[in-house]
Amino acid sequence: MSASVEIEQVNAIETTRPVExxxxxxxxxxxxxxxxxxxxxxxxxxxRGRLYGAFPSSIELASSTDRAALRWxxxxxxxxxxxxxxxxxxxxxxxxxxxxxxxxxxxYRSPRCGHEIANCxxxxxxxSILLRGDTLKAFxxxxxxxxxxxxxxxxxxxxxxxxIRFAPGTGEELGPLTQILRAVVAAALKGRLGFPADExxxxxxxxxxxxxxxxxxxxxxxxxxDLDPLVA
Numbered sequence: 442m443s444a445s446v447e448i449e450q451v452n453a454i455e456t457t458r459p460v461e462x463x464x465x466x467x468x469x470x471x472x473x474x475x476x477x478x479x480x481x482x483x484x485x486x487x488x489r490g491r492l493y494g495a496f497p498s499s500i501e502l503a504s505s506t507d508r509a510a511l512r513w514x515x516x517x518x519x520x521x522x523x524x525x526x527x528x529x530x531x532x533x534x535x536x537x538x539x540x541x542x543x544x545x546x547x548x549y550r551s552p553r554c555g556h557e558i559a560n561c562x563x564x565x566x567x568x569s570i571l572l573r574g575d576t577l578k579a580f581x582x583x584x585x586x587x588x589x590x591x592x593x594x595x596x597x598x599x600x601x602x603x604x605i606r607f608a609p610g611t612g613e614e615l616g617p618l619t620q621i622l623r624a625v626v627a628a629a630l631k632g633r634l635g636f637p638a639d640e641x642x643x644x645x646x647x648x649x650x651x652x653x654x655x656x657x658x659x660x661x662x663x664x665x666x667d668l669d670p671l672v673a
Contacts, residue, residue: 449473454667464663473654479522482616487624487648491641500634507633510536514626521653523615524600530622531598537629538580545575584625586646594618621646 454468502508510533517529549558549568558568578591586594597618599605627644631637 447479454661454663456663456667460663460668462663462665462668465660466663468659468661470657471654472656480524480615481521481653482523482619482650483653484620485649485651487620487645487650489641489643489645502634504540504633506536506540507630509533510540510626510630510633514630517623517626523619527597527615527619527622528601530619530626531601533626534581534622534629535577537626537633538577540633541580541629543576543580543583545572545579546570547572580629581625584628586621586625590618590621590646594622616650617647620644620648620650 450473451471452468453470455466460466502511513529513533513536517526517533520526520529546569549570550556551558560567574595578595581591581594582588593614597605597614624644624646627642628638
């Protein structure tokens with residue numbers, strides 16, 4: 442059907458054998474998928490906006506860079522799956538990083554002897570090249586992100602290349618890392634657009650989040666329908 446199959450509800454009941462109809466067992470009923478394929482989270486403390494929304498009288502976005510970064514940031518805000526949020530925020534991050542003054546460069550070193558060659562021996566041009574990965578890491582760190590969190594963000598960024606397999610437990614980092622990334626992109630955008638840092642929206646790098654899939658738990662009686670799949 443060329444469409445992803447989404448789990449709308451999950452009803453689980455404990456049926457460890459021996460089990461009989463009419464026996465009381467523990468159950469959980471989830472209104473939505475509690476699993477990680479479309480991992481989601483709702484921020485409870487990390488994002489502080491205005492009490493009442495108001496459009497600014499005017500906002501000048503003469504720079505195509507600012508427009509592009511803002512567009513990806515807004516797209517991230519509109520996504521529920523954390524994977525999508527992370528990817529869109531990272532695109533905005535790279536746009537903002539390229540427009541910043543943060544640059545990490547390295548001169549050419551001979552792979553044989555290790556000596557640095559600062560300029561081309563024939564034309565005299567510098568051999569310095571931009572180290573894109575190190576530049577992005579330095580840009581993130583410039584917003585007060587710890588070295589360990591920078592390392593974790595860069596490692597998770599490799600899911601773009603299929604390096605993150607999302608085995609059980611892998612996705613646990615996605616929520617906290619997305620918070621950090623959102624805070625960095627928001628701070629960089631506010632700086633570019635001239636918004637005061639102490640005015641909303643204020644996005645912190647840590648805070649409480651909850652999963653939007655509510656559940657009901659307790660005990661109920663085992664029915665025939667609960668045991669039919671086991672018999673089959």
